[in-house]
Amino acid sequence: MAKKLTDKVSWVGKVDWELTRFHGDEYSTHKGSSYNSYLVRDKKTALIDTVWQPFDKEFVARLKQDVDLKSIDYIVMNHNEIDHSGSLPELMREIPDTPIYCTANGQKIIQGHYHRPEWNFVTVKTGDTLDLGDSKLIFVEAPMLHWPDTMFTYLTGENILFSNDAFGQHYATESLYDDTVDQAELFTEALKYYANILTPFSKFVTRKIHEVLDLKLPLNLVCPSHGVIWRSHYAQIIEQYLKWADDYQENQVTLVYDTMWNSTRKMAEAIAAGIRDADPSIAVKLMNSAKEDKNDIISEVFRSRAILVGSPTINNGYLFSIGGMMEMIKGLKFKNKRAAAFGSYGWSGEVVKQLTEELNKAGFQIVNEGHRALWIPDEAELATCREYGKQFAESL
Structure with missing residues (x-):
């Protein structure tokens, strides 16, 4: 009508x-x-x-x-x-x-x-x-x-x-x-x-x-x-x-990750806690790329001043959902954003370096070489991840 x-x-x-x-x-x-x-x-x-x-x-x-x-x-x-x-x-x-x-x-x-x-x-x-x-x-x-x-x-x-x-x-x-x-x-x-x-x-x-x-x-x-x-x-x-x-950003950091046996998830949560320790005013969002809507993830990346991308290493690379998100992120050509990578591994562990290279290609300013953890993170490793998150926030 x-x-x-x-x-x-x-x-x-x-x-x-x-x-x-x-x-x-x-x-x-x-x-x-x-x-x-x-x-x-x-x-x-x-x-x-x-x-x-x-x-x-x-x-x-x-x-x-x-x-x-x-x-x-x-x-x-x-x-x-x-x-x-x-x-x-x-x-x-x-x-x-x-x-x-x-x-x-x-x-x-x-x-x-x-x-x-x-x-x-x-x-x-x-x-x-x-x-x-x-x-x-x-x-x-x-x-x-x-x-x-x-x-x-x-x-x-x-x-x-x-x-x-x-x-x-x-x-x-x-x-x-x-x-x-x-x-x-x-x-x-x-x-x-x-x-x-x-x-x-x-x-x-x-x-x-x-x-x-x-x-x-x-x-x-x-x-x-x-x-x-x-x-x-x-x-x-x-x-x-x-x-x-105008190269939009809010005072937000988004962690985009996928996980196999929850090791990378635990790292993400500890890193997020470290970011909040360093600056409680930063909005911190964690988004599992295998479970969350990909376009909603992109919306949060758009809002963010910085992102962290995480994946375990599988077959000498990263998980499928992270690969898809990285293709979307590269295609959208975000500007004025910083980034780093993290992930768990068992015996090779090259994914953090690979994700860092992809983030650089996507136009993000790389904060550091990233952080990786062997096998399932124990309390000591989680404390290290938390400290990594704190340092990441302090560098923004």
Whole structure:
């Protein structure tokens, strides 16, 4: 069902309460998500973005209930990942000649996905406009936020920024707006979204936000493609993005570890106790990578000023879950964070050196050569681990 945002603009998207995984199995969505599509009706009518492919027939059927499809003059695609463009083929069966406005990269990506050369593409760049009558759409390219094709669209008169993935969250709500939901949940999901998706592109985030702010456009709503519409806290989420993009850290140390027979776990707990001994103001979090959600771990790494990564040595290397976490961490290109490694071993013990090398490759400043313990740590070894944690904290 369409939901009216202003006299001219309606939300025509899909709330997906059942979604638990996204980007294949790469992203956990504990709070579901939404695929936000917007219908702008002036003298001309524009549809901004569609919804994910599994809901294409539902999307088109519901859209028909709200508007004569043949009255849609323009389709604007801000970004063409399948969760946004997936309903295009179903929609274009109904209105095959409707022009699709997107960036040049957007056209390439749509063609790469759907292989429909006959579709009527109109490519746009920053500063181009589309006259709807009393209002205009102004296009602003935003490459790598978070794909090369991404753009923002601003609606004059209504003062709405359609920001696609920027300022989004995987967060299902029927009430749509930021001021109608639990604020702690909302900003937790917004941080998780930024940490897991936008972190590698932080320099582009900073540049693009300042570019848009410099335009001094009046703003009433920020309408992303996932999660809530920002009407009361849009200034706060923009400010938060600038903070998150600025090599973000809190006064936190996170220990990410896996363990076979609990030796590495015991080391982690003793190291954590040592950190608290040295500085009780530091928030210390322990996360078992084989048991905790990987995206929640990434959120805590994002918050942290430093991390410690631990694993026992197995087959001359580290455990599978730690390998997966290190690949994610490297890909996200965190900045301004320190790190060290630890782990238990039986007869070879090279994992600490290997993890230290991986952390260095991932861009972390290495605090020290790490710490390893032979077999199951006894009280003396646990005391050594605790002292190691204390020294680690004092070096930050």
